Amino acid sequence: MRLPRAGVLLAILAGACVPPERTTQIDIIDQRQGYRYPRLEQMARKHLSDAFVVVSFSGGGTRAAALSMGALQALQATIVETPAGAEPLADNIDLISSVSGGSVTAAYYALEGQEGLPKFEKSFLKHDVQGALLGTFLAPWTLARLATPSYARIDILRDYLDAHVYEGATYQSVLDKIAEGKRWRPYVVINAGDMTTGAVFSFTQDQFDLMCSDLSKLALADAVTASAAFPLAFTALTLKNHSPCPAQAEAVKQEGKGWISVDGHPRPVYVNNDAKEQDLNPARFRRGRNALTYLNENGRTLYVQLEDGGVSDNVGLTEPLTLVTSTNRSPSIRSRINRHEINRLIFIVVNARSEPDTSYSTSSTPPGIIDTILTTMGSPIDSTSFLLLDDLEATVQRPSDLKKTIVPVDFDYLADPECQRRFRNLSTSWQLKDGQIDALVALGDAMIRESPSFRRLVDELGGRIEAGPTIKQACDILQAVGS
Amino acid sequence: MADSWVVVAGPSDQDVYTDGNYIEPAGKTNEPFEVEVGAQTFALLDQSTNPPTVIAKTDATITPHTKSDPQKVELWPPGKRPASTPKPRRTRTTAGGRP
Numbered sequence: 001m002r003l004p005r006a007g008v009l010l011a012i013l014a015g016a017c018v019p020p021e022r023t024t025q026i027d028i029i030d031q032r033q034g035y036r037y038p039r040l041e042q043m044a045r046k047h048l049s050d051a052f053v054v055v056s057f058s059g060g061g062t063r064a065a066a067l068s069m070g071a072l073q074a075l076q077a078t079i080v081e082t083p084a085g086a087e088p089l090a091d092n093i094d095l096i097s098s099v100s101g102g103s104v105t106a107a108y109y110a111l112e113g114q115e116g117l118p119k120f121e122k123s124f125l126k127h128d129v130q131g132a133l134l135g136t137f138l139a140p141w142t143l144a145r146l147a148t149p150s151y152a153r154i155d156i157l158r159d160y161l162d163a164h165v166y167e168g169a170t171y172q173s174v175l176d177k178i179a180e181g182k183r184w185r186p187y188v189v190i191n192a193g194d195m196t197t198g199a200v201f202s203f204t205q206d207q208f209d210l211m212c213s214d215l216s217k218l219a220l221a222d223a224v225t226a227s228a229a230f231p232l233a234f235t236a237l238t239l240k241n242h243s244p245c246p247a248q249a250e251a252v253k254q255e256g257k258g259w260i261s262v263d264g265h266p267r268p269v270y271v272n273n274d275a276k277e278q279d280l281n282p283a284r285f286r287r288g289r290n291a292l293t294y295l296n297e298n299g300r301t302l303y304v305q306l307e308d309g310g311v312s313d314n315v316g317l318t319e320p321l322t323l324v325t326s327t328n329r330s331p332s333i334r335s336r337i338n339r340h341e342i343n344r345l346i347f348i349v350v351n352a353r354s355e356p357d358t359s360y361s362t363s364s365t366p367p368g369i370i371d372t373i374l375t376t377m378g379s380p381i382d383s384t385s386f387l388l389l390d391d392l393e394a395t396v397q398r399p400s401d402l403k404k405t406i407v408p409v410d411f412d413y414l415a416d417p418e419c420q421r422r423f424r425n426l427s428t429s430w431q432l433k434d435g436q437i438d439a440l441v442a443l444g445d446a447m448i449r450e451s452p453s454f455r456r457l458v459d460e461l462g463g464r465i466e467a468g469p470t471i472k473q474a475c476d477i478l479q480a481v482g483s
Numbered sequence: 484m485a486d487s488w489v490v491v492a493g494p495s496d497q498d499v500y501t502d503g504n505y506i507e508p509a510g511k512t513n514e515p516f517e518v519e520v521g522a523q524t525f526a527l528l529d530q531s532t533n534p535p536t537v538i539a540k541t542d543a544t545i546t547p548h549t550k551s552d553p554q555k556v557e558l559w560p561p562g563k564r565p566a567s568t569p570k571p572r573r574t575r576t577t578a579g580g581r582p
Contacts (some may be wrong), residue, residue: 031506032533038506256534258503269503269524277521277544281485284521325486327509327518328502335509338516 019149021240022222023213029251031258034205035171035215037095037187037331043175046184047082048092048461051344052333054320055093055186057102059228059310060352061428064101066125066437067352069117070444071409072105073468075348076114077449080463089463090114093186095323095331097202097316099309101428102350103190103227107220108165110174110188113181121437124165130431133160152235154225162221171223172216187331189319192226193312195236195305199290200318201226206330209268210294211304212245226306236305243296265297270328287322315351317388324395337402344403345396346457349389350444351410355424405457409447419475435481443474487545488553490515491525494563500526505535515553520545525558539563 033039055075057068075090082092098106108120136142136156145151162168178185194201201207203223208215226237248266251259258269274288293301309316323333324345336342389408396404414420423443426436446469448454458465491499491512498508499516502524510516512527523545528535539560548554557564 030534031504254534255537255540256505256528256532258505260503273502273522273524280544280546281519281521283485284519325519327507328504330504330507332504332507332509334517335504335507338510339508 019152019238020155022218022237023208023211023239023242024217025242025245026208026212026214026247029209029247029257029259031330034208035175036205039175040178040185040187043178044182044184046092046094047084047087048080048089049083050342051092051346051461052336052342053089053093053095053346053348054333055096055348056316056320056350057096057098057106058315058351058353059100059102059308060314060354061101061228062125062129062430062432062437063354063426063428063440064350064352065104066432066440067409067444068098068102068105068350069121069125070441070446071348071350071448072109072114072117072444073441074445074448074465077445077466077468078454078458078463079466080458080461086463088114089461091184095189095320096186097189097191097319098227099191099314099316100228100230101352102316103224103309104161104165106188107190107224110185111166111169111177111220113177113183113185120165121441125432125437125441126434127164128431129160130429132164133157133430136160152238154229154234154237157228157234158219158221158225158237161224162219166220166224169220170216171218171220173220175216189316190223190227191309191313191316191319192223192229192237192306193309194290195307196301197290197293198312199286200309200312201304201306202319203227204319206268207294209248210243210271210291211239212242212248213239227309229306230308231311234308236307239304239306241294241296241301241304243294243301248295265295267292267295271295273328284326313388314353315349315388317349317392320347321388321391321395342402345405347392347396347404347406348448349392349406349408349410351389351408352440353411353424354426354428355411403460405453407448407451407454407457409444409451413447414471414475416471416475419471419478422475422478433481435477439474439478439481442469442477443471445469446471446474485520486517487520487548488515488550489518489523489543489545489548489556490553491556491558493527493539493558494560497527498530499558500528512558515550518545520547525556527558527560 058064072090076088078089079086080089096106108116133156190203192201205215229237251257252261252266259266260269262272271288271291274284275292278285322329325334326332327335396406411420411423449465449468450471493512495513497512499510499512501509501518505528509518524542526537527539529538539558541558543556545554
């Protein structure tokens with residue numbers, strides 16, 4: 001009986017040496033199937049149909065996750081008139097685009113909706129996730145697994161989220177919940193950064209079509225972990241690229257699938273067109289060139305290495321801005337404006353950017369190596385965020401016949417400098433004190449309900465905001481806790 | 484600015500699809516609408532089939548134009564183009580758009 005046992009052991013060891021693929025090859029490419037906005041629309045309709053509501057959640061660990069939850073609370077407390085009667089604005093969010101810490105909340109909201117938020121607060125926000133991750137990391141069995149290629153530091157976070165937060169849910173689970181409840185749920189786009197191209201990698205079925213992969217079979221924990229894979233703290237998250245594959249070749253044969261053959265390689269028409277005309281539209285050209293890499297036409301993109309989305313765009317605005325300008329991406333906001341289906345565009349931008357106090361400007365000696373590395377990583381993140389916020393203003397304000405509202409939820413907008421300093425000093429980690437969580441949730445909620453632009457919007461929609469926390473109360477809660 | 488206005492001349496009140504996004508029409512025929520500048524593929528579809536059937540398609544390079552002076556693109560199913568319609572400039576038909 002020794003040989004069979006040895007065989008089993010060898011098989012286990014061999015399995016332990018194979019990195020997980022995470023992605024599943026897709027059988028058929030179909031714009032009407034999978035986790036896509038038009039598919040969600042087929043399953044359930046939102047009622048405030050003449051307004052497109054976009055919510056973006058930034059990165060920033062638990063600080064961002066809590067601030068995002070507060071924003072969702074405010075939208076739930078905002079009751080607006082729709083053709084089907086008065087209902088919360090939260091029930092009419094079209095799109096949530098998220099990064100890193102904000103993705104933890106966004107994915108949970110996609111799965112469990114507003115009803116799930118109390119459980120989310122308990123199981124994630126007010127749980128010592130950092131301690132749990134560290135405990136797992138230091139366990140002898142984890143150290144042994146980390147010595148194999150099949151397990152990396154990123155898997156500690158991924159396994160934690162999968163087991164304790166999303167409980168094994170996939171994108172298909174989200175579709176199943178919508179089918180079961182027959183109620184509209186926002187389309188959630190989780191964003192990571194591609195280490196090869198440096199561009200934003202959005203977890204959408206359009207993106208997965210390029211990799212010949214089925215997003216509906218991907219675990220939510222995989223997407224969120226990739227989005228939150230902060231460099232140095234975690235390794236990148238690796239996805240197997242299944243392109244090229246028979247489903248892509250088949251899509252070329254049916255013209256109505258939107259794929260063509262270019263030099264014998266299957267390509268979506270939009271990618272092929274985006275990648276032309278470098279001089280006329282450089283931004284579009286870059287999108288096209290990046291997309292081409294996933295088609296693996298040169299046979300060298302076998303895997304995609306993903307890192308924290310904050311490195312490419314820490315406010316989660318890249319994808320929504322593309323949808324405002326482009327008619328070839330889905331859900332195209334531009335197409336809805338063109339067809340006069342929407343007359344109002346609402347952006348709620350939740351940015352949990354921190355700015356910890358430093359002694360750099362009062363010290364005669366240069367910062368240490370760790371401070372230098374962290375600052376070097378943080379500076380481009382912040383500057384990209386500022387540029388995207390400027391882009392948002394310019395892009396959204398331009399169409400003159402559209403009503404637009406941008407509601408920023410950002411510590412920069414706090415009038416009380418001491419309160420602002422306290423919130424900005426909250427660390428970027430997976431563990432904050434319960435009082436700090438309470439303060440962040442209250443602040444996310446209060447900043448929306450006290451925003452002048454939001455109040456104007458609610459008036460225009462003939463709505464009302466139910467009682468809730470004030471910014472002053474949020475500041476007081478944080479002051480009582482101490483930073 | 485990377486956006487432009489186009490007007491797609493074709494059968495009246497038809498949905499126009501762009502760049503293989505065959506589920507969300509970008510606009511209507513004979514009404515100006517906005518698209519990104521650069522290469523665009525315009526199509527008319529029969530949505531009663533799955534996948535939809537492409538009944539007319541044309542490629543065009545879109546350059547910056549305004550709403551009051553949109554770039555004109557011709558998009559007609561085979562045999563449906565009116566005899567009086569002049570052939571458009573700067574567009575090349577790849578399928579189904581010949582008079």
